[in-house]
């Protein structure tokens with residue numbers, strides 16, 4: 001409650017002295033999809049850079065797995081502590097609406113980063129999950145389309161491919177699959193997209209799923225790993241089956257392990273998101289809200305494609321996720 005009163009005071013009274021005093025007290029909590037994922041660790045690095053620039057505190061509180069059942073109690077505990085704002089990557093677009101409504105109803109501004117709730121179009125007066133103030137993320141449909149174009153080019157515009165994905169209901173990975181399939185259907189009609197394999201964010205399961213797909217389709221030509229663990233697992237599965245020469249692997253996300261697999265030739269390309277940018281602009285957006293500024297309802301961040309042609313370039317190093 002103390003924080004709530006303070007935030008309201010900050011927003012209402014824009015006197016320079018009171019703002020500079022209140023700034024130092026502001027605390028924003030970043031709730032990642034899971035704490036041990038290099039993507040969110042890198043996002044936190046960007047968030048901390050913004051916090052340092054602003055002289056405020058950002059803390060990082062999350063669950064160890066990407067799961068709404070585990071994220072909800074973490075979020076409830078965060079709400080109980082009453083930060084000035086919450087930045088969160090909701091782990092399910094439907095199941096996290098009600099838990100996040102509790103934050104909003106407690107007067108804590110909610111901004112989503114990476115993933116969204118509901119349809120991701122906030123503050124437009126439509127839908128149950130319209131209350132977050134902003135969404136800062138990659139263009140995931142566009143990224144899925146980029147992966148499809150790269151894949152189609154590598155396999156000569158024809159052959160069987162599949163998407164290794166986490167589970168339905170996650171906005172980011174759903175949109176990547178949607179973009180990948182739409183691009184193939186519209187522009188590469190001779191590419192057959194096989195049934196999606198869902199791995200529950202478990203790289204070992206994604207690896208064994210490659211073996212099973214290969215057993216059913218000995219001519220499988222490519223796998224699109226729609227997030228870090230899917231891509232890592234798909235690459236490992238291809239390697240264990242000794243198929244690196246024949247099967248194209250396109251990864252979404254760029255931790256060191258995947259970048260090393262590009263250098264060794266196992267992974268053909270990684271669509272690197274810019275998680276540090278998401279964290280940086282997430283904190284800046286929350287700060288703008290807390291200091292009475294208007295904010296855009298969505299902010300799009302970029303991608304960098306990493307492949308054998310640029311993997312060793314110095315300019316690429318900043319896009320490799322921290323571990």
Ligand code: T6T
Pocket residue numbers: 033037039040114115172173226227228229252253273
């Ligand atoms: O791909 C990222 C993130 O964008 C997605 O929402 C969930 O998976 C990752 O965290 C990678 O593991």
